Amino acid sequence: xxxxxxxxxxxxxxxxxxxxxxxxxxxxxxxxxxxxxxxxxxxxxxxxxxxxxxxxxxxxxxxxxxxxxxxxxxxxxxxxxxxxxxxxxxxxxxxxxxxxxxxxxxxxxxxxxxxxxxxxxxxxxxxxxxxxxxxxxxxxxxxxxxxxxxxxxxxxxxxxxxxxxxxxxxxxxxxxxxxxxxxxxxxxxxxxxxxxxxxxxxxxxxxxxxxxxxxxxxxxxxxxxxxxxxxxxxxxxxxxxxxxxxxxx
Amino acid sequence: xxxxxxxxxxxxxxxxxxxxxxxxxxxxxxxxxxxxxxxxxxxxxxxxxxxxxxxxxxxxxxxxxxxxxxxxxxxxxxxxxxxxxxxxxxxxxxxxxxxxxxxxxxxxxxxxxxxxxxxxxxxxxxxxxxxxxxxxxxxxxxxxxxxxxxxxxxxxxxxxxxxxxxxxxxxxxxxxxxxxxxxxxxxxxxxxxxxxxxxxxxxxxxxxxxxxxxxxxxxxxxxxxxxxxxxxxxxxxxxxxxxxxxxxx
Numbered sequence: 001x002x003x004x005x006x007x008x009x010x011x012x013x014x015x016x017x018x019x020x021x022x023x024x025x026x027x028x029x030x031x032x033x034x035x036x037x038x039x040x041x042x043x044x045x046x047x048x049x050x051x052x053x054x055x056x057x058x059x060x061x062x063x064x065x066x067x068x069x070x071x072x073x074x075x076x077x078x079x080x081x082x083x084x085x086x087x088x089x090x091x092x093x094x095x096x097x098x099x100x101x102x103x104x105x106x107x108x109x110x111x112x113x114x115x116x117x118x119x120x121x122x123x124x125x126x127x128x129x130x131x132x133x134x135x136x137x138x139x140x141x142x143x144x145x146x147x148x149x150x151x152x153x154x155x156x157x158x159x160x161x162x163x164x165x166x167x168x169x170x171x172x173x174x175x176x177x178x179x180x181x182x183x184x185x186x187x188x189x190x191x192x193x194x195x196x197x198x199x200x201x202x203x204x205x206x207x208x209x210x211x212x213x214x215x216x217x218x219x220x221x222x223x224x225x226x227x228x229x230x231x232x233x234x235x236x237x238x239x240x241x242x243x244x245x246x247x248x249x
Numbered sequence: 250x251x252x253x254x255x256x257x258x259x260x261x262x263x264x265x266x267x268x269x270x271x272x273x274x275x276x277x278x279x280x281x282x283x284x285x286x287x288x289x290x291x292x293x294x295x296x297x298x299x300x301x302x303x304x305x306x307x308x309x310x311x312x313x314x315x316x317x318x319x320x321x322x323x324x325x326x327x328x329x330x331x332x333x334x335x336x337x338x339x340x341x342x343x344x345x346x347x348x349x350x351x352x353x354x355x356x357x358x359x360x361x362x363x364x365x366x367x368x369x370x371x372x373x374x375x376x377x378x379x380x381x382x383x384x385x386x387x388x389x390x391x392x393x394x395x396x397x398x399x400x401x402x403x404x405x406x407x408x409x410x411x412x413x414x415x416x417x418x419x420x421x422x423x424x425x426x427x428x429x430x431x432x433x434x435x436x437x438x439x440x441x442x443x444x445x446x447x448x449x450x451x452x453x454x455x456x457x458x459x460x461x462x463x464x465x466x467x468x469x470x471x472x473x474x475x476x477x478x479x480x481x482x483x484x485x486x487x488x489x490x491x492x493x494x495x496x497x498x
Contacts, residue, residue, distance in 0.1 A: 013402065017265065020401055152269055153262065155428040179404040179452050186439055187432055203428050 006175040008141045009168040011161040011184040014148030015110045021178070026140035028117040029131065029164065031124065032147035033156040034204050035085045035213075036072075036107025037230075038124040038220040040237055043090035044230040049099040050237040052108040062101040069101040075211045078103075086216050087126075099236065106147035111232065114145055122230035122237060125160050125195070125220065130227040132167040134240070139173055144184075155187070155202040156221070159195060162188030163223075195221045255424040257390045258417040260410040260433040263397030264359045270427070275389035277366040278380070278413065280373065281396035282405040283453050284334045285321075285356025286479075287373040287469040289486055292339035293479040298348040299486040301357040311350040318350040324460050327352075335465050336375075348485065355396035360481065363394055371479035371486060374409050374444070374469065379476040381416040383489070388422050393433075404436070404451040405470070408444060411437030412472075444470045 012021040031037055040050050053059050056071050056078055063069040063081075070083035077084035085104045102108055114120045123131050123144070135142055144164055146157030162184030168174040169185070176182065191198035196218065199205045208217055219225075229240040261270040280286055289299050302308050305320050305327055312318040312330075319332035326333035334353045351357055363369045372380050372393065384391055393413055395406030411433030417423040418434070425431065440447035445467065448454045457466055468474075478489040 013262075016269070017401065020265070020399075149428070150269075152266065152427065153429045153432065155432055158428075158432065177452055178401065179398070179407075180402045182450055183402065183404055183407065183432070183436055186436060190435055190439060201431050203426055 006173060007139055009165050009174040009176055010178045011144045011165055011181045013146050013153045013180055014151055015113050016151045018113055021143060025143040027119045027142045028114040029121050029123040029144045030111045030114055031157045031160050032107030033124055033160050033220050035216055035220050036104040037122045038126050039085045039087045039090050040122045040230050041124045041126045041226050042087040044239045045226045045228045046091055046095060047097055048090060048095045051099055051101045052111045053101055053103045054109050054112045056103055059101050059103040067101045068098060072104045074105060075207050087219050106149060110145055110147040120232040125223045126226040127228060128163055128223045131229055132164055134229050135168055136171045136173060149204055154204055156199055158184045159188045159191045255422060256388055258414050258423040258425055259427045260393045260414055260430045262395050262402045262429055263400055264362050265400045267362055270392060274392040276368045276391045277363040278370050278372040278393045279360045279363055280406045280409050281356030282373055282409050282469050284465055284469050285353040286371045287375050288334045288336045288339050289371045289479050290373045290375045290475050291336040293488045294475045294477045295340055295344060296346055297339060297344040300348055300350045301360045302350055302352045303358050303361050305352055308350050308352040316350045317347060321353045323354060324456050336468050355398060359394055359396040369481035372413060374472045375475040376477060377412060377472045380478055381413055383478050384417055385420045385422060398453055403453055405448055407433045408437045408440045
């Protein structure tokens with residue numbers, strides 16, 4: 001085991017570059033720190049399942065069929081929906097054991113794009129250490145996919161991806177070859193001790209601040225307040241359990 | 250003048266994202282540190298003009314018409330050409346007052362992509378301070394376009410773009426809003442004191458090292474050994490002179 005060859009861990013900044021990076025990875029970690037994947041971790045921790053869809057139209061169609069649905073665009077709850085992508089909304093005990101359809105500006109698009117991978121899991125700062133421990137245990141070629149902001153690079157997803165890459169490389173079982181991974185690692189190290197301050201100037205934080213979402217931002221930038229790993233299975237995101245792993249083996 | 254509104258300076262990591270970023274910038278700085286734009290700065294400093302073309306076929310067609318031509322792909326000189334994109338080749342006194350057609354893996358593609366901008370200039374670490382002083386004087390919305398490596402993000406172009414953005418913002422006459430610019434600035438600051446060491450792990454340096462191009466790398470990573478500004482005019486890159494500015498005004 002100790003001498004087994006190193007697997008790759010690489011960072012892809014945004015879905016627009018996914019085709020350039022996807023290659024032969026086995027596991028894809030989708031990251032949208034502000035706020036889709038932080039909300040999904042929170043939901044799954046609350047025993048809620050998430051059905052991610054790319055468009056508001058799809059979410060409405062599910063809503064008509066009687067599903068609970070949540071929709072966010074440009075930081076705001078879409079008209080006709082009760083929930084957007086605030087993690088706090090997904091702490092509601094009434095949502096336990098239920099499935100919520102979710103569409104967001106960036107995150108759910110990235111999740112659906114990554115569906116062709118063997119395994120898709122959801123990463124956020126909230127579940128950072130638990131996710132890293134699991135990824136190290138799996139020891140597979142792993143792609144960390146940032147959701148970006150409207151196809152552009154974003155800072156918070158890169159900080160999270162860089163922190164994951166850093167832990168995996170430090171385990172001695174992974175290596176990185178892409179410049180994007182090296183850059184993400186450096187950025188996450190320099191942000192680590194004060195992520196909130198580091199992101200002060202970031203475009204997305206400014207957007208959310210305008211919408212009075214500082215509470216959400218603080219929550220999403222808190223590492224390791226959750227230890228669940230959301231996994232995509234048959235189109236639905238649920239909490240990873242020992243059964244998922246035994247099914248795989 | 251002191252109270253005039255700040256102009257934008259932003260970083261676009263690679264040509265694949267150009268369409269997302271291009272917006273209403275007046276000046277585009279094309280950067281391909283290893284090695285196209287470092288070679289172009291060296292050529293222009295040697296009073297050589299460069300005619301950038303995107304494909305090897307175009308370069309061959311010019312060659313048949315009697316032009317001097319240089320072609321590089323994957324770090325190596327293309328068969329049938331005497332010169333690739335090593336800066337040292339462009340120090341040749343025989344090239345003075347001549348025009349050389351040039352095609353490279355990434356840099357010339359980026360230059361041709363940026364042609365729709367009002368003004369296209371060439372940036373490298375070699376002409377960093379001279380270029381920054383000129384850009385500050387122009388005081389126009391400025392896009393810094395990295396050439397990347399085969400459409401992917403690369404570290405050395407980002408370090409150079411970040412260093413330019415940093416100087417422009419420090420002048421008090423520019424501001425940045427994109428996360429890519431904030432990230433590039435941070436990366437360039439942490440690399441600044443030891444760019445060679447910082448790039449040790451970078452993918453492109455590994456590629457060039459295999460080809461025994463360490464001398465080239467050292468040259469390309471030397472800030473401010475040149476003070477010329479190459480500018481694209483009617484499809485040809487030449488040294489910026491006071492006439493260019495007066496023509497514009």
